[in-house]
Amino acid sequence: MALIVQKYGGTSMGSIDRIKNVAKRIKRWHDNGHQVVVVVSAMSGETNRLIDLAHQISKTPNPREYDQLVSTGEQVSIALLSMAIEELGIEARSFTGRQVAIRTDDAYNKARIQDIDETPIRSELDAGKVVVVAGFQGINAEGNVTTLGRGGSDTTGVALAAALNADECQIYTDVDGVYTTDPRVTSKARKLSKITFEEMLEMASLGSKVLQIRAVEFAGKYQVPLRVLSSFDDSLDGQFDDHFRQTVGTLITVDEGDSMEQPVISGIAFNRDEAKIVVRGVPDNPGVASAILTPISDANIEIDMILQNLSTKGTTDFSFTVNRTDFDKAMQILNDDVKGDINAQEVHGDSDVVKVSLVGVGMRSHAGVASRMFQVLAENNINIQMISTSEIKISVLIGEGHLEKAVKALHTAFGLDRTDGDSKVAGV
Amino acid sequence: MALIVQKYGGTSMGSIDRIKNVAKRIKRWHDNGHQVVVVVSAMSGETNRLIDLAHQISKTPNPREYDQLVSTGEQVSIALLSMAIEELGIEARSFTGRQVAIRTDDAYNKARIQDIDETPIRSELDAGKVVVVAGFQGINAEGNVTTLGRGGSDTTGVALAAALNADECQIYTDVDGVYTTDPRVTSKARKLSKITFEEMLEMASLGSKVLQIRAVEFAGKYQVPLRVLSSFDDSLDGQFDDHFRQTVGTLITVDEGDSMEQPVISGIAFNRDEAKIVVRGVPDNPGVASAILTPISDANIEIDMILQNLSTKGTTDFSFTVNRTDFDKAMQILNDDVKGDINAQEVHGDSDVVKVSLVGVGMRSHAGVASRMFQVLAENNINIQMISTSEIKISVLIGEGHLEKAVKALHTAFGLDRTDGDSKVAGV
Numbered sequence: 071m072a073l074i075v076q077k078y079g080g081t082s083m084g085s086i087d088r089i090k091n092v093a094k095r096i097k098r099w100h101d102n103g104h105q106v107v108v109v110v111s112a113m114s115g116e117t118n119r120l121i122d123l124a125h126q127i128s129k130t131p132n133p134r135e136y137d138q139l140v141s142t143g144e145q146v147s148i149a150l151l152s153m154a155i156e157e158l159g160i161e162a163r164s165f166t167g168r169q170v171a172i173r174t175d176d177a178y179n180k181a182r183i184q185d186i187d188e189t190p191i192r193s194e195l196d197a198g199k200v201v202v203v204a205g206f207q208g209i210n211a212e213g214n215v216t217t218l219g220r221g222g223s224d225t226t227g228v229a230l231a232a233a234l235n236a237d238e239c240q241i242y243t244d245v246d247g248v249y250t251t252d253p254r255v256t257s258k259a260r261k262l263s264k265i266t267f268e269e270m271l272e273m274a275s276l277g278s279k280v281l282q283i284r285a286v287e288f289a290g291k292y293q294v295p296l297r298v299l300s301s302f303d304d305s306l307d308g309q310f311d312d313h314f315r316q317t318v319g320t321l322i323t324v325d326e327g328d329s330m331e332q333p334v335i336s337g338i339a340f341n342r343d344e345a346k347i348v349v350r351g352v353p354d355n356p357g358v359a360s361a362i363l364t365p366i367s368d369a370n371i372e373i374d375m376i377l378q379n380l381s382t383k384g385t386t387d388f389s390f391t392v393n394r395t396d397f398d399k400a401m402q403i404l405n406d407d408v409k410g411d412i413n414a415q416e417v418h419g420d421s422d423v424v425k426v427s428l429v430g431v432g433m434r435s436h437a438g439v440a441s442r443m444f445q446v447l448a449e450n451n452i453n454i455q456m457i458s459t460s461e462i463k464i465s466v467l468i469g470e471g472h473l474e475k476a477v478k479a480l481h482t483a484f485g486l487d488r489t490d491g492d493s494k495v496a497g498v
Numbered sequence: 499m500a501l502i503v504q505k506y507g508g509t510s511m512g513s514i515d516r517i518k519n520v521a522k523r524i525k526r527w528h529d530n531g532h533q534v535v536v537v538v539s540a541m542s543g544e545t546n547r548l549i550d551l552a553h554q555i556s557k558t559p560n561p562r563e564y565d566q567l568v569s570t571g572e573q574v575s576i577a578l579l580s581m582a583i584e585e586l587g588i589e590a591r592s593f594t595g596r597q598v599a600i601r602t603d604d605a606y607n608k609a610r611i612q613d614i615d616e617t618p619i620r621s622e623l624d625a626g627k628v629v630v631v632a633g634f635q636g637i638n639a640e641g642n643v644t645t646l647g648r649g650g651s652d653t654t655g656v657a658l659a660a661a662l663n664a665d666e667c668q669i670y671t672d673v674d675g676v677y678t679t680d681p682r683v684t685s686k687a688r689k690l691s692k693i694t695f696e697e698m699l700e701m702a703s704l705g706s707k708v709l710q711i712r713a714v715e716f717a718g719k720y721q722v723p724l725r726v727l728s729s730f731d732d733s734l735d736g737q738f739d740d741h742f743r744q745t746v747g748t749l750i751t752v753d754e755g756d757s758m759e760q761p762v763i764s765g766i767a768f769n770r771d772e773a774k775i776v777v778r779g780v781p782d783n784p785g786v787a788s789a790i791l792t793p794i795s796d797a798n799i800e801i802d803m804i805l806q807n808l809s810t811k812g813t814t815d816f817s818f819t820v821n822r823t824d825f826d827k828a829m830q831i832l833n834d835d836v837k838g839d840i841n842a843q844e845v846h847g848d849s850d851v852v853k854v855s856l857v858g859v860g861m862r863s864h865a866g867v868a869s870r871m872f873q874v875l876a877e878n879n880i881n882i883q884m885i886s887t888s889e890i891k892i893s894v895l896i897g898e899g900h901l902e903k904a905v906k907a908l909h910t911a912f913g914l915d916r917t918d919g920d921s922k923v924a925g926v
Binding site for chain 2: 086089090120123124126127128131132134135136138139141142145146148149150152153154156157162163164166168169213214
């Protein structure tokens with residue numbers, strides 16, 4: 071008998087028929103003797119409906135009242151799902167964030183979980199009930215409702231799994247797992263049966279939308295086994311055996327350090343949201359980087375990659391990337407305020423760029439990943455504009471037109487391609 | 499400076515524009531130096547939408563989950579109204595039933611308020627804030643959400659006014675007060691500026707839909723001055739002076755005993771929901787009333803008026819009234835199960851009847867109200883089928899076709915007709 075925390079998103083809860091279907095799935099787990107805690111989001115569209123009501127009243131609604139408002143979406147979901155489970159003859163009990171209680175800090179709209187009292191849930195589970203918990207919400211010390219921000223239901227699921235010491239936390243999504251890369255870019259993308267927390271964090275921060283970064287961080291910190299699996303495939307529901315554990319979805323777990331069997335690279339992520347800015351002909355004085363970047367960060371623009379060329383003839387070129395949505399604003403700040411101040415020759419911008427990243431904990435013990443990567447790109451006549459690295463990741467900035475060619479070539483070169491019968495066809 | 503509890507129903511909260519309008523009204527009270535606690539219902543249609551979702555899942559949804567579900571409607575309202583008040587530059591703070599806390603018994607769907615902790619509300623009021631409370635909901639001892647049943651928001655308003663010792667509880671409705679009788683029956687109906695709790699209770703139980711009976715009972719028990727006023731007329735908002743108190747809406751208050759100035763009759767209520775059943779030729783034995791009525795009440799059918807004729811030749815006729823919705827069921831029980839058992843000659847039913855009632859605390863000190871009533875009806879050739887009386891009420895059952903004639907004649911005979919300039923035209 072296992073204790074499983076399952077999280078179903080807004081799409082899975084999107085209609086009464088879908089809610090009934092989720093109830094049936096939960097029944098199968100329950101009937102197989104497992105204890106089940108279910109975390110749910112609001113019915114799809116409901117949170118946006120509520121936010122729209124708030125914005126009809128105020129551009130900047132009071133944050134406490136905003137959370138009081140939007141938290142009702144999940145409360146509706148838990149009540150309806152509990153009713154649907156009871157209708158199948160299984161006792162169920164819903165818990166709001168407050169009823170658990172999930173205690174958070176005071177940061178309305180983006181609160182962080184501080185503490186969970188798992189006692190009331192445990193006692194309902196021991197009484198044979200299914201427990202249904204509202205995702206995305208908690209209470210602060212004064213008893214006010216807080217919300218965890220978008221995607222917070224994943225975090226609720228992981229936090230509950232940690233508090234209950236659950237066997238695993240299952241996140242049901244519209245994809246059937248984490249892939250070596252986006253299957254829309256190469257049909258040879260392969261579903262990973264396993265990936266480490268660190269790799270998943272890099273994949274998520276590099277643009278993979280499967281899981282919220284905060285949920286992965288939380289799972290890594292508390293070492294909660296986290297499985298991403300399909301909300302459409304119910305064929306192995308309730309069978310928490312070796313076959314299930316090794317084949318269904320993708321398990322995100324600790325690095326077991328068995329690098330002999332580990333591939334060097336686990337996946338290739340990419341991010342089309344980058345834009346590059348080059349400040350040319352900057353006098354190479356101390357403090358010039360700060361003079362360029364401080365006005366940018368003062369405008370709440372985040373900077374990703376940074377490169378300063380070697381100085382020639384006393385001047386240098388300074389390049390960095392920002393999110394494309396901030397590109398125009400950053401260019402304006404540099405042209406209007408910075409260029410004259412630092413006596414730069416030119417500010418050049420390019421938003422036709424994309425960042426491609428190799429991710430893998432195996433990289434730690436294998437030299438030569440970077441040189442192999444550059445070689446593959448060179449063979450394909452792809453110019454590298456910028457490079458950044460971390461312990462388990464190498465990223466390059468290339469022209470956007472080269473994206474598909476680069477990903478396919480690297481996917482093959484690093485042995486990620488699926489072979490016959492290797493995996494199901496990507497469900498994206 | 500007064501402390502006012504205001505209750506706005508679902509129609510007043512029915513759209514964002516209406517919510518903004520309620521916020522403006524509250525601002526006027528606040529700007530005039532009054533402390534304001536606002537109790538609101540769910541936006542019109544919202545509670546029915548939620549109930550419909552529940553019933554798509556189950557014919558008999560789990561009562562706890564049902565309350566968890568429907569209570570979200572009011573939570574949405576308090577958050578939106580608080581935002582709208584803040585948008586006008588006044589600090590506001592919303593409270594769910596739990597946040598107040600409004601403690602109730604365990605009767606989900608029809609819970610009764612046991613205790614209110616007014617401390618948190620008081621401290622927000624003292625800090626200059628407007629307090630917005632969710633009507634219709636509370637929590638039981640285990641911290642589960644309970645609801646008070648339909649119309650429970652009126653009760654929440656009265657209970658808060660009692661707990662806070664408010665100067666008055668204002669119930670904003672789609673009529674501008676309590677009338678001597680339904681203005682749709684006679685254009686001479688007059689708005690009452692004042693009525694006693696006892697009279698209002700009789701009016702409500704006799705079919706006047708202005709206020710929930712439970713709210714009136716509660717107000718009477720705790721002597722909370724209760725004003726019914728128009729949600730459309732905002733001309734005197736915030737002016738809590740003698741003129742307002744004497745003219746706006748209808749104040750429901752304690753009987754001041756000044757019967758010299760009091761009219762004998764305050765109003766004429768009527769109820770079209772009655773149906774009469776006569777069991778004819780019943781042997782006049784002890785226990786025959788019980789033999790007839792016990793099977794009826796066992797079927798959860800409520801009985802209103804009862805009449806047993808004087809016995810002639812050892813048999814008697816036994817008459818009573820039930821709600822029209824129960825008429826067919828009651829007739830079937832009597833014909834199938836009772837008639838043979840008690841050896842009755844015939845069971846006769848008539849659903850074309852209506853109950854007309856004179857209500858007034860002045861009746862206590864005036865003999866002859868009944869005889870004057872019967873005389874007026876006789877002069878109008880209206881046959882009285884049954885009679886029942888209480889200390890402040892006389893009811894007669896008459897043919898439904900005589901309703902308008904009876905009400906108009908009694909209204910004039912008991913001096914209730916409006917005179918020129920007496921009052922505004924009825925706003926129904």
